[in-house]
Amino acid sequence: MTADRREMSLRQKLAIVEEPPPWGLPSATLALLALFLCLTVVGPALASIVLGSANPSPALLMLSWTLGMILCSAFVLVSRRSSPASWKALRLRRGKQPLALAMLFGVAIGLTLDLLIGLLGGRFLPMPTIFGLPEAGAEMIILGALLAVLVQPIAETLVFQALLLPALRSRLGAWAGVIITSALMTLLHLLVFVAALPDAYQLLWHGIVLPAALAFAFCLLRVLADSSLAVILGRMGAGMIFLLTALTLGS
Secondary structure (H helix, E strand, O other): OHHHHHHOOHHHHHHOOOOOOOOOHHHHHHHHHHHHHHHHHHHHHHHHHHHOOOOOOHHHHHHHHHHHHHHHHHHHHHHHHOOHHHHHHOOOOOOOOOHHHHHHHHHHHHHHHHHHHHHHHOOOOOOHHHOOHHHOOHHHHHHHHHHHHHHHHHHHHHHHHHHHHHHHHHHHOHHHHHHHHHHHHHHHHHHHHHHHOOOOOOHHHHHHHHHHHHHHHHHHHHHHHOOHHHHHHHHHHHHHHHHHHHHHHOO
């Protein structure tokens, strides 16, 4: 079976649908809703308490998104940990590709998207999640690094590639699952991150093309590697590039 898989084309590998996960679409959708609420309601409320202000500054936005993603990650992990089958189905282990290669894939995706979006959009900008980083102090840089390199990769991978993608692929088909998962992640980025900074980012390039390409690339990595851990590491690699870009823009 292993030899047969090595002989398959990329298209054939992507067409293979894994076994249906122990959760259904309602559970996966609930995790997506939890992420949205944590980013738009719970996170901002906690951040305003911590900072003592509800003014939508870059510091408040980054802190609210960091707290929201931590809470959502905890919700997903705790809810799946109660069932050994569900925990195993998250695929939080090494898959069919070396983990170092997954991180290099993420670095390549980050570099490519930074370059293409900057050139096509006519302006190089930091990712919307770390908008205020170029002019920030040390504390904000640490917070931005935590968000871009650790918290966001874990939270978004758990919701989209670990929960939603296998549920949608098993229900709707191999490619339909990838496309719909990518569309949902794009919609979340548009409604949360770009919507918070409407005057700074272009709707087409930063609100649609950037998150869609990012989501599609890492959905493919999840399918090919058969590992959510590989996606997390890939997202971390991309996050390091986005962080370095933001810091370079401020230098």
